[in-house]
Amino acid sequence: MLSGVCLMPRFVDLSGTRFGRLTVVVRAENIQGNPNARWMCRCDCGGETVALGHNLKQGQVTSCGCVRRAVTAKIGRATKTHGHSYPNESPTYISWECMLSRCTNPHDKSFKHYGARGINVCEQWRTFGNFLADMGERPPGTTIDRINVDGDYEPANCRWATAKEQRANQRTKGSA
Secondary structure, three states, X not given: OEOOEXXXXXXXXXXXXXXXXXXXXXXXXXXXXXXXXXXXXXXOOOOEEEEEHHHHHOOOOOOOOHHHHHHHHHHOHHHHHOOOXXXXXXXXXXXXXXXXXXXXXXXXXXXXXXXXXXXOEOHXXXXXXHHHHHHOOOOOOOEEEEOOOOOOEOHHHEEEEOHHHHHOOOOOOOOO
């Protein structure tokens, strides 16, 4: 307040303004509890996105996501993981990643029970697409289980199993 006058930030209409590949079309509804202005934008590719005004002004948002998707496709990440990884890892992808880590990464907290015991992941499953083709999507309430607990992770020795099924198929305490 200055001499009884309230100094509020002046509203700036961004309609028609370009930011990278985006053109601001109209002000969008704010998210409840967030006073920051949101703007509906149309991308040069024809896509639409809603972005915060300050993210547009600071250059943090410059497309509808088409540029990131194009770069991802170009380096092959999207095709190698079949849409299961970044930004929202699927349960199937998480199981695959954890399986690889506990068998190959000495810093993984479970390595002593897997990789250090000589449990390996077959060469075929070092690629997510092959793992997905063999195992299919992970059903809800299951994780990967080795039928022979001393065998490797490979198509003939693995299944999706519930916690109850896995408890019935675990090594006895104290066994190597």
